[in-house]
Amino acid sequence: MTDKPKNIPFTPGTSETAGLPSWLFPAGFWVAVVALALALLVPRLALWAVGWVMLVPVLAALWVALAALKTDRRLSVAALVALAGLAVVFFVKGLLA
């Protein structure tokens, strides 16, 4: 790790494939399948079903940011940076649209 250039923020580390909860995306996938199928039968649920699909990557980033806070600070900060980007978009989306 120490021989990697420090000025390039995305320099890969050896343990970086770890960190994401392995169950979250498969669980999110199946909940999404059920929610979206229900939305086709009851169209007023479509907003919630689509909302769930949008929520899964956000939940994963939040999980990683909190879970890796003590064990892998760089991963945690990286997830927080991504979340901060989404938070900014969420609050200024009205101005952009």
Next chain:
Amino acid sequence: MILAVLAIGLLAGVLGAILGLGGGVVVVPALEFVLPYFGHPVTITQAVAVSQIGVLAVGLAGTAGYLRQGLIRARTGYLLSPYTILGGVVGSWLGLRLPAKVVATVFAVLLLYSAYNLLRGLKRVEVEREPSRLVPPAMTFSGIMSGLLGIGGGTVQVPVMNLLGGIPIRQAIATSTFIMGLTAVANALVYSASGQLDYVIAAAVALGVLVGARSGTVLAARISAQNLKLFFSLLLIFTALQLLYKYWVTTGAI
């Protein structure tokens, strides 16, 4: 109509799983050409908005699979995602403001480029290398394309991560799929705030993509990818020409 939209999503999911190219390049033109037959014409902006949810579904299904294989570089993905999110927001903003003719033309160029890449095969590097300083601007550009055109960005992102980022190709594909979810969330937020996102159509596309991506991995073993590549390349060229015809030749389409 919903069944037709579901079928479009299925096709996008299956092709995405087999060829690594589905999502927006299928969903956007298909919605534009198919929905008018059901008395529900959509603008290219509305099709791009729906496609953002299709891209999210591709990201969700793909990430679930790649996580099992340990191919996703989470830290790299999270550190690069602010660039793609920024680019995505700029692209979405442009998508809401540029004339449909301009968006359709850029889309047609992307389709032709994708067809060329499918036929020629992407240049790829398998050995880990030091990343180039051009990665952040290149990832921002891929975000712009994703926001503007409703594509996952893999067409641009994977070569950038592989050739400029020095990430081996399989990890580049997996990490790109992971990043596209986060980027598409930002893009979808902008399009939904503009009122261009039809949630019912988006739900049908997303469901089709999720099921298609799952089935595609099974079908991949039975279908000749070479023949499919040729067929899909021709389809992309045909679609690009049809888009150009619609927006440049047909009067009153803009």
